[in-house]
Amino acid sequence: MTVTSMLDNVLRIATRQSPLALWQAQYVKQRLEVSHPGLTVELVPMVTRGDVILDTPLAKVGGKGLFVKELELALLENRADIAVHSMKDVPVDFPEGLGLVTICERDDPRDAFVSNRYASLDEMPHGSIVGTSSLRRQCQLAERRPDLVIRSLRGNVGTRLSKLDNGEYDAIILAVAGLNRLGLASRVRMALPPEISLPAVGQGAVGVECRLDDTRTRTLLEPLNHKDTAVRVKAERAMNTHLEGGCQVPIGSYAELINGEIWLRGLVGSPDGSIQVRGERRGKPEDAEQLGISLAEELLVNGARAILDEVYNGEAPV
Numbered sequence: 001m002t003v004t005s006m007l008d009n010v011l012r013i014a015t016r017q018s019p020l021a022l023w024q025a026q027y028v029k030q031r032l033e034v035s036h037p038g039l040t041v042e043l044v045p046m047v048t049r050g051d052v053i054l055d056t057p058l059a060k061v062g063g064k065g066l067f068v069k070e071l072e073l074a075l076l077e078n079r080a081d082i083a084v085h086s087m088k089d090v091p092v093d094f095p096e097g098l099g100l101v102t103i104c105e106r107d108d109p110r111d112a113f114v115s116n117r118y119a120s121l122d123e124m125p126h127g128s129i130v131g132t133s134s135l136r137r138q139c140q141l142a143e144r145r146p147d148l149v150i151r152s153l154r155g156n157v158g159t160r161l162s163k164l165d166n167g168e169y170d171a172i173i174l175a176v177a178g179l180n181r182l183g184l185a186s187r188v189r190m191a192l193p194p195e196i197s198l199p200a201v202g203q204g205a206v207g208v209e210c211r212l213d214d215t216r217t218r219t220l221l222e223p224l225n226h227k228d229t230a231v232r233v234k235a236e237r238a239m240n241t242h243l244e245g246g247c248q249v250p251i252g253s254y255a256e257l258i259n260g261e262i263w264l265r266g267l268v269g270s271p272d273g274s275i276q277v278r279g280e281r282r283g284k285p286e287d288a289e290q291l292g293i294s295l296a297e298e299l300l301v302n303g304a305r306a307i308l309d310e311v312y313n314g315e316a317p318v
């Protein structure tokens, strides 16, 4: 066998090494190998800046892009062929030459109430301590239960659970999907419906990024794309992109497909929950992007503009 033909049968995944990232990379590897007998998929483990700076709230250290930059560099330098991401953590912009080409079927998009003491949010006594570092979760929690004390909680899923188990918190909020993937579904005391906690853009979905001119890889990825998930995430991301919100503002965006129609709901709020600007759109899947944009415009007019301006001190977000 020549060197070229050997390489033809190998595809390399750049991945972070958190248990969740590794699960997602393994999942894509397995899906690819099942779809393409004879293909060998290798993992290329990497450390990102986001993995190094774990004790500062994400909103303060420059956001989600921290977790993907190193992976993208590996793609651009041809040290790997694809990067697998939680769609929730993928920034709106891609470096020139890279793009998101595949979105896999969505797992449970909801937030999970996790506690060793209480079965639900409403059961918690006044003054209970809840851990989350997500401004979106904090905003919705504080509106519903202004009497709770919300404390910052960082680290990967396992770290967060051990901080709960140590007694540092009465409850914590995590994504159901992350717990499911790690075999920790039994830790979910209550999955919070979107009415109580509107999920983050793309929550529960895994996406794959590659070099846009790499037609071989794009063809290999085709069977993994899940159309319904892709259209939902497209509407959610269009809303988010049009808001230019970044992750220093509480933003929720969640689309469902009901009888072939998109139902997109959006939220922009203040971190303390005192302001909640909400809206929704229904329409055809073909119009996913337009629905997201027009919902964003409505939210901006209804108060989101003021919230964004306040957070970014009147400057355009970077």
Ligand SMILES: NCc1[nH]cc(CCC(=O)O)c1CC(=O)O
Pocket: 086, 087, 088, 089, 157, 173, 174, 175, 176, 177, 178, 202, 203, 204, 205, 206
């Ligand atoms: N912010 C970290 C992160 N990124 C994706 C998930 C969960 C899996 C997903 O939403 O796809 C999590 C953990 C969490 O929010 O609890």
